Amino acid sequence: MERRKFLKGAALGAGATALATPALAQGAKQLTIVSTWPRDFPGLGISAQRLAARIAELSDGAFNVEYFAAGERVGAFDVFDEVASGNSQAYVAADYYWVGKHPGFAYFTSVPFGMTTVEWNAWIKYRGGQALWDELAGEFGLKTIPCGATGTQAGGWFNKEIESPDDFRGLKMRIPGLGGQVISKMGGSTVSLPGGQIYENLVSGAVDATEWVGPYNDYFMKFYEAAQYYYTGGMHEPGGGLGFGMNRAWYDGLSDWEKAVIEAACLEEHANSYEEAQALNGEYLQRLIDEQGVQVRNFNDDVWDGFGEASAEVFEEVRDHSALAKKIDDAFQANLREIGNMMAQFEITFVNQRNRVLGLG
Structure with missing residues (x-):
């Protein structure tokens, strides 16, 4: 293919400079990609x-790409160590799965009361977020860049209505990241299951509730067979960014052109997955209601206040973890306030008034 033309018009209007096309080296570079999702998994797996x-x-033979879904080469939650060790070259995952290694990873997927996808993109690309991600990932021998987004995720599937913060006491819920720690603070019992194991645990009663993504992704998971109450707009993942994590030594050995190919493909899929979800979520929410009798609910203000109080405790613990965790949280919160305030004054003001005038929502 014409590489100059591709790079000049690279995804997301990144303003990429046309690069000279290098002669292909003798033999392609091996790029083994491992994923946290099963093969042909609706939404996230297909995106990977x-x-x-x-x-x-796009590499036109420069890379010998091999893709392994969860369980085909390593387990879903083993991809981090697989790539950090150099056994594979890259993973596709949500980096908040790695909060047990460092809580700072949560900020590079999503955190409670955090940034929407649009806000997160601005922080990562233009306000120093990527540099902080590089610093954190570098401590583990990795280099990670955005490669997918879900938009604001649903609050989750429950087998009972949630009417007060007390309803989380004793609740067994699948919810990873800092959102899971919030539910634990509220008296719940939380687990972080790979996507391919959620359904069986929900149907068996091993968990009472689960969050996943949003209507388009969730429709195919059939959670409604065990939990009929579907809550919109969760506090835990307002953005839902995904990462393409590469072995740092392998990445450093790439040419500028090879790095540009990977970055352009990742940015393209980052946009595609987000736009796909926005295009299909409305249709699939209606199908859940009409076809499966799902009861759609919103958390009330008392529940949201409970989320807020528990989140404040979680963030204090994150900041106490290490100097780097505090550095990431400081930067994230400062940018959330600046970018979020601008969004509130312009986009959110417009959307609220548009919906009022047109009778939407």
Whole structure:
């Protein structure tokens, strides 16, 4: 393919400079990608496969790309160590799965009361977020960049209505990241299960509730067979960014052109996955209601206040973890306030008034 033309018009209007096309080296570089999602998994899994195929296509033979879904090479939650060790070259995952290694990883997926996808993109690309991600990932021998987004995620699937913060006491819920720590602060019992194991645990009663993504992704998971109450707009993942994590030594050995190919493919899929979800969520929410009788609910203000109080405790613990955790939280919160305030005055003001005038929502 014409590489100059591709790079000049690279995804997301990144303003990429046209690069000279290098002669292909003798033999392609191996790029083994491992994922946290099963093969052909609706939404997230298909997005990861699409990304792997796109890198292979755009590299025009420079990379020998092999893709392994969860369980095909290593387990879903083993991909971090697999890539950090150099056994594979890259993973596709939500980095908040790694909060047990460092709580700072949560900020590079989503955190309670955090940034929407649009706000998070601005922070990562233009306000120093990527540099902090590099600093954190570098401590583990990794280099990670955005490669997917879900938009604001649903509050979750429950087998009972949630009418007060006390309803979380004793509740067994699948919810990873700092959001899971918030539910624990509220008296719940939380676990972080790979996507392919959620349904069986919900149906068996091993968990009472689960969060996943949003209507489009959730429709195919059939959670409604065990939990009929579906809560919109969760506090835990207002953005839901995904990461393409590469072995740092391998990445450092790439040419500028090879790095540009990977970055362009990742940015393209980052946009595609977000736009796909926004295009389909409304349709699939209605299908959940009409076809499966799902009861859609919103958390009330008392529940949201309970989330807020518990979140404040969680963030204090994150900041106490290490100097780097505090540095990440300081930067994140400062940018959230600046970017979020601008969003509130312009976009949110417009959306609220548009919906009022047109009778939407």
